[in-house]
Amino acid sequence: MPLYKTITPNSQTTVKIWKINESYDHLIKGLDLKPESLTRVLGMKSELHQRGFLSVRHLLKAFGYSDQDLFYDANGKPHLKDGKQISITHSFTFSGVIISDHEVGIDIERQRDKIAIIAKKFVAYEFAYLDKHTSDYISKLTVIWGIKESLYKLFATPGMLFREHFFVIPFTMNDSQTMCWIDYKGLKKRYTANYLEFEGFTCAYVIE
Numbered sequence: 007m008p009l010y011k012t013i014t015p016n017s018q019t020t021v022k023i024w025k026i027n028e029s030y031d032h033l034i035k036g037l038d039l040k041p042e043s044l045t046r047v048l049g050m051k052s053e054l055h056q057r058g059f060l061s062v063r064h065l066l067k068a069f070g071y072s073d074q075d076l077f078y079d080a081n082g083k084p085h086l087k088d089g090k091q092i093s094i095t096h097s098f099t100f101s102g103v104i105i106s107d108h109e110v111g112i113d114i115e116r117q118r119d120k121i122a123i124i125a126k127k128f129v130a131y132e133f134a135y136l137d138k139h140t141s142d143y144i145s146k147l148t149v150i151w152g153i154k155e156s157l158y159k160l161f162a163t164p165g166m167l168f169r170e171h172f173f174v175i176p177f178t179m180n181d182s183q184t185m186c187w188i189d190y191k192g193l194k195k196r197y198t199a200n201y202l203e204f205e206g207f208t209c210a211y212v213i214e
Contacts (some may be wrong), residue, residue: 009068015200019106019191019213022068023114023204024061026099034058039073058096085163093159097207103213111156112211117203121147128154128168135176142179145203146204150174153186153199160197160212166190174199184206186212 010025020071026033032051039047050056063073075087086092086105089142093112097103104112122138125147129136132150137143154172166172167190186199201210 007145008085009065011204013200013202015198015211015213016135019104019110020063020172020178021102021211022071022102022111023100023102023209024065025056026061026096026101028061030056030060033064037063037067037073039063043073044061049143052097058101061101062094062096062103064111065101067176069105070164079162081162081164083159089209093156093211095159095209097208100205100209102209102211106213109160109214110211111158111160112209113152113155113159114207114209115148115152115155117144117148117206117208119144121151126169130169145208148208149177149179149201149210152201154208154214155182156199156212157188159196160214161188163190163191 008025008027011023036100047056047059066072077086078084084092084094091106091108091110093104093110095114097114098116100114102112102114104110121178123142128151136146145199153174154168157172158166173187173188175185182202185199186197188195197212197214199210199212
């Protein structure tokens with residue numbers, strides 16, 4: 007069971023990360039999938055996506071939950087039947103789940119140079135402290151994307167835009183934590199953002 011990492015940022019919140027080494031056939035064994043979940047995974051064209059979906063269900067098991075405990079609202083946001091807050095992510099060979107008493111969001115991204123090409127699509131305020139000539143420019147862009155994606159997952163509100171409504175306070179790659187803000191239609195809220203790097207990937211998660 008390749009549970010890669012467990013993080014406990016506070017007493018009410020736990021993050022678990024899975025490294026997806028197993029085959030589809032291995033992953034689907036021992037899972038109690040709802041009919042709609044089975045239909046969804048069988049309909050996926052990519053085995054990589056299938057394995058990501060199934061690895062998330064194994065992470066649920068590691069938390070003591072099953073696929074039966076998970077449901078999605080009309081905006082696609084996941085929820086647990088016991089009322090705990092949950093967020094889910096998977097990217098290539100890693101997946102992650104965060105569960106908390108507080109509102110949370112999580113994202114895992116593969117670090118790729120091409121993020122610099124699309125930076126203007128999700129960065130505005132943050133350009134004031136970014137320097138594209140530094141060695142950590144790609145790392146910082148990936149952190150910013152991960153934090154904003156986590157905020158978007160937390161709110162799951164159509165109309166929110168990464169550039170205009172989410173803001174990440176200046177940070178260094180050594181900090182592992184910063185603050186971020188949401189400013190949307192009169193709603194202003196602050197969140198703690200955590201981030202870490204491993205094996206060419208970045209994981210970011212936000213907590214109210």
